[in-house]
Amino acid sequence: MTIGEFSRLTHLSVRTLRRYHEAALLEPAVVDETTGYRYYGVDQIPAAQVIHRLRELDVPLSDVQRILRTPDPGVRASLVADHLQRLEDVLDRTRTAVVSLRRLLRPDPAPIDVELRAEPARTVAAVEAVVAHRDVTTWYAGAMAELEAAVGAAVTGPPGGSYDNALFEQERGLAVVYLPTAAPPRTGRVHPATLPAAELAVTTHVGEHDDIEVTYGELGTWVVENAMSVAGPVREVYVVGPRDTNDPAAWRTEIGWPVFRVGVVEGGPAAPR
Amino acid sequence: MTIGEFSRLTHLSVRTLRRYHEAALLEPAVVDETTGYRYYGVDQIPAAQVIHRLRELDVPLSDVQRILRTPDPGVRASLVADHLQRLEDVLDRTRTAVVSLRRLLRPDPAPIDVELRAEPARTVAAVEAVVAHRDVTTWYAGAMAELEAAVGAAVTGPPGGSYDNALFEQERGLAVVYLPTAAPPRTGRVHPATLPAAELAVTTHVGEHDDIEVTYGELGTWVVENAMSVAGPVREVYVVGPRDTNDPAAWRTEIGWPVFRVGVVEGGPAAPR
DNA sequence: TCTGAACGCTCCCCCTGGGGGAGAGTCCAC
DNA sequence: GTGGACTCTCCCCCAGGGGGAGCGTTCAGA
Numbered sequence: 373m374t375i376g377e378f379s380r381l382t383h384l385s386v387r388t389l390r391r392y393h394e395a396a397l398l399e400p401a402v403v404d405e406t407t408g409y410r411y412y413g414v415d416q417i418p419a420a421q422v423i424h425r426l427r428e429l430d431v432p433l434s435d436v437q438r439i440l441r442t443p444d445p446g447v448r449a450s451l452v453a454d455h456l457q458r459l460e461d462v463l464d465r466t467r468t469a470v471v472s473l474r475r476l477l478r479p480d481p482a483p484i485d486v487e488l489r490a491e492p493a494r495t496v497a498a499v500e501a502v503v504a505h506r507d508v509t510t511w512y513a514g515a516m517a518e519l520e521a522a523v524g525a526a527v528t529g530p531p532g533g534s535y536d537n538a539l540f541e542q543e544r545g546l547a548v549v550y551l552p553t554a555a556p557p558r559t560g561r562v563h564p565a566t567l568p569a570a571e572l573a574v575t576t577h578v579g580e581h582d583d584i585e586v587t588y589g590e591l592g593t594w595v596v597e598n599a600m601s602v603a604g605p606v607r608e609v610y611v612v613g614p615r616d617t618n619d620p621a622a623w624r625t626e627i628g629w630p631v632f633r634v635g636v637v638e639g640g641p642a643a644p645r
Numbered sequence: 646m647t648i649g650e651f652s653r654l655t656h657l658s659v660r661t662l663r664r665y666h667e668a669a670l671l672e673p674a675v676v677d678e679t680t681g682y683r684y685y686g687v688d689q690i691p692a693a694q695v696i697h698r699l700r701e702l703d704v705p706l707s708d709v710q711r712i713l714r715t716p717d718p719g720v721r722a723s724l725v726a727d728h729l730q731r732l733e734d735v736l737d738r739t740r741t742a743v744v745s746l747r748r749l750l751r752p753d754p755a756p757i758d759v760e761l762r763a764e765p766a767r768t769v770a771a772v773e774a775v776v777a778h779r780d781v782t783t784w785y786a787g788a789m790a791e792l793e794a795a796v797g798a799a800v801t802g803p804p805g806g807s808y809d810n811a812l813f814e815q816e817r818g819l820a821v822v823y824l825p826t827a828a829p830p831r832t833g834r835v836h837p838a839t840l841p842a843a844e845l846a847v848t849t850h851v852g853e854h855d856d857i858e859v860t861y862g863e864l865g866t867w868v869v870e871n872a873m874s875v876a877g878p879v880r881e882v883y884v885v886g887p888r889d890t891n892d893p894a895a896w897r898t899e900i901g902w903p904v905f906r907v908g909v910v911e912g913g914p915a916a917p918r
Numbered sequence: 919t920c921t922g923a924a925c926g927c928t929c930c931c932c933c934t935g936g937g938g939g940a941g942a943g944t945c946c947a948c
Numbered sequence: 949g950t951g952g953a954c955t956c957t958c959c960c961c962c963a964g965g966g967g968g969a970g971c972g973t974t975c976a977g978a
Contacts, residue, residue, distance in 0.1 A: 373869065374974095376925065381865050383813060386926085387966070407973060408927050414869045421862045422749050428742040432963075445752045452746060459739065466732065469701040473725060476695050479718045540656060589694045592654045596646065596687045647945095649954065659955085660937070680944060681956050706935075 375400070378412040382420035389420075397437050398423060431455050461506070471582035484590040486575045491567075491628070496532075497523050497556035498565035500548040505539055512549055515561065519551045522562040526553045532609040534567065537602075546605070570604065572628035576611070580620040587627060595631055604630040648673070651685040655693040662693075670710050671696060704728050734779070744855035757863040759848045764840075764901070769805075770796050770829035771838035773821040778812055785822055788834065792824045795835040799826045805882040807840065810875075819878070843877065845901035849884070853893040860900060868904055877903040 379386045392398040393410060398419055400410035419440060426436045435455065442448045475481070499515035516531060529552040538545030548565065556564035573595050577587040588606075595602060609626040617623070652659045665671040666683060671692055673683035692713060699709045708728065715721045748754070772788035789804060802825040811818030821838065829837035846868050850860040861879075868875060882899040890896070 374925075380810075381869070382862075385966090388964085390927090391965070404973095409973075410926085414866050417862055417866050417869075418749065421859065422746070425742045425746045425749060427964090428738060429746070434963095445750065448750060452750065456743065463736075465701060469698045470729065473695070473698045473702070476691065476698060477718065477721060477725065537653075586694065589655075589690055593687050593690050596654070596690075647954075658937085661935085663956090664936075682944075683955085700935085 373412045373414070375410045375412065378416070378420070381417060382424065384420055384424060392423065392433075395433055395437070397433060397440070426452075426455075429455060429459065468582045471580075472586050475583045475586050481590075484575055484587075484594055486573055486591065486594045488631075489572050489574050489628070491570050491572050493566055493569040494552070495556060495564055495566050496550035496552045497562055498548050498550040499561045499563075500546060500565070501561075502545065503539075503547050504544045508535075508539070508547060511547065515549045516551075518560055519549065519562055522557050522559050523551045523553045526555070528552045528554060530609055530611050531613070531615070532607060534605045534607050536605045548605075567607075568604075570607075570628075570630040571632065572607065573598075573600065573631045574626055574628045577625040577627055578621075579623055581625070584625065584627075591627055591629055595629060600631040602629055603632050606630075646685045646687070648683045648685065651689070651693070654690060655697065657693055657697060665696065665706075668706055668710070670706060670713070699725075699728075702728060702732065741855045744853075745859050748856045748859050754863075757848055757860075757867055759846050759864065759867045761904075762845050762847050762901070764843050764845050766839055766842040767825070768829060768837055768839050769823035769825045770835055771821050771823040772834045772836075773819060773838070774834075775818065776812070776820050777817045781808075781812070781820060784820065788822045789824075791833055792822065792835055795830050795832050796824045796826045799828070801825045801827060803882055803884050804886070804888070805880060807878045807880050809878045821878075840880075841877075843880075843901075843903040844905065845880065846871075846873065846904045847899055847901045850898040850900055851894075852896055854898070857898065857900075864900055864902055868902060873904040875902055876905050879903075 373381075375386050375389055378384075379389055382389075384392075389398070389412075390410070393400060398416065401413035401416060402411040403409070404411070422440065423436055426439065427433075431439070435451070439448055439451050442451060497519060499519055501511060501515070503511045512533070519531070520527075531549065531551050533550070534548040536545035536547070539547060550565065550567070556562075558564060573591060575587065575591050575594070577584050592602075607626075607628040607630070609628070610623075611626055612622055612624040614620075614623070646654075648659050648662055651657075652662055655662075657665075662671070662685075663683070666673060671689065674686035674689065675684040676682070677684070695713065696709055699712065700706075704712070708724070712721055712724050715724060770792060772792055774784060774788070776784045785806070792804070793800075804822065804824050806823070807821040809818035809820070812820060823838065823840070829835075831837065846864060848860065848864050848867070850857050865875075880899075880901040880903070882901070883896075884899055885895055885897040887893075887896070
């Protein structure tokens with residue numbers, strides 16, 4: 373079967389078939405030595421269909437190759453499953469992008485309400501780890517469960533977290549979650565930790581965290597507009613969260629950005645104004 | 646604000662910001678004439694965020710530009726909605742690709758059951774149009790509704806369709822749907838039409854049409870293996886369909902591919918064997 | 919046996935939306 | 949004034965294709 377006939381049967385363009393040959397993804401059954409003509413066999417149609425479908429799922433050609441060369445159907449299925457998991461992640465990202473976009477494009481965004489607050493140092497029960505940005509949610513759930521088990525009824529306030537800037541800039545960084553309590557225990561990953569004193573620019577994000585990036589952006593704008601610079605990890609306090617109510621619309625998250633006035637000598641933390 | 650500071654605030658890489666400048670997507674507030682240094686303003690953060698989100702939705706840069714330059718929020722919202730519609734389509738495509746893939750990777754596919762059948766010419770009530778491949782489903786629903794209204798109880802068999810090869814090869818081609826009836830009416834788009842006699846290679850697809858492409862592929866393989874060539878539009882007969890049962894698993898679709906034996910002189914239709 | 923259309927070949931450049939790195943110039947605080 | 953961090957432009961790279969030039973092959977009809 374010539375490349376044109378094969379193309380018609382598989383709905384892959386002639387160009388694409390040649391490319392797949394070059395990539396050793398789908399080699400013609402016979403290649404005429406003298407003319408270079410490619411001839412395909414009927415038995416290659418299923419492989420071509422598999423490739424077509426995988427490409428529709430945006431599986432990279434290298435992965436397609438790996439899948440085709442895996443004889444064990446079980447392993448093969450798991451490779452495909454891996455990719456489907458990646459698709460799910462993309463879908464998630466897409467969903468939150470849509471939510472943020474709605475808010476970003478809203479005709480008249482309400483002006484942001486920012487409070488400058490001098491926060492004293494305090495000791496809390498904490499769990500910390502270097503995590504990837506996309507794993508934060510999962511990690512948070514586990515860490516907070518462990519914290520609640522360790523602290524129990526001795527909790528003296530809402531939970532919070534501190535997230536290194538590298539987490540946003542390099543997609544990976546130090547994250548700390550904590551529960552305030554009078555005498556922090558030390559069990560498992562839970563240990564006492566000191567939150568340093570800081571001058572914080574604080575605003576409150578309302579509702580789910582889908583569009584929290586937008587609030588971050590507004591806070592960042594405020595900080596720059598007020599001639600300040602950011603110093604240190606961002607803090608979040610889950611004033612009202614899933615522990616308190618099942619209605620995400622009622623959630624309140626305080627975002628605190630450590631700041632100092634631009635021009636203050638030595639780059640140290642600013643004195644409260 | 647230098648490009649680096651702006652980069653940190655928006656989570657867009659310095660490189661990407663420069664690219665956006667080049668593309669006239671997001672121009673720095675000030676560009677130093679002598680050094681070429683780019684300086685951004687605080688008021689550009691929201692635009693950068695919008696771009697970021699749109700890019701997460703895979704909106705092409707040209708469309709992002711169009712959206713940003715549209716002052717009317719209503720028009721802007723509709724541009725975004727258009728893209729969301731496109732995302733939905735991709736999602737649909739992904740879903741069917743997953744279903745097909747499952748079947749394609751099944752360890753032991755049952756051998757296909759093909760019958761060679763000489764179909765006589767017959768006259769039916771038909772609706773026809775040149776449609777795009779992805780619009781076939783929608784178009785079919787409307788056409789079939791009109792057919793049923795026109796023919797009513799005079800129906801003498803299951804509905805069917807005939808789909809030009811161009812529909813699969815060029816993504817656009819002639820589609821015909823019909824209902825068999827003794828005296829085809831002529832109202833609206835409905836008119837009498839003659840299905841030409843043909844030698845058909847017929848197989849039956851079971852269930853939803855998500856993975857019907859796989860059955861097509863198997864039929865194509867059979868046709869080539871049996872030394873035949875395809876001649877003319879493919880036919881489908883909806884022996885058991887949504888009109889008959891709400892259980893998609895019970896659907897039966899006959900796929901008939903007009904064939905002729907390779908080597909028959911003049912390329913005319915084959916005599917039945 | 920010739921001829922012309924249809925089809926095939928390779929090679930090169932183009933597109934999208936980025937990333938890596940070289941080599942040189944600039945900014946700013948000490 | 950000096951060093952380090954930052955920025956500039958320029959070129960090459962990636963995937964996964966598409967367009968087209970220029971030329972060779974196949975095959976059926978005359």
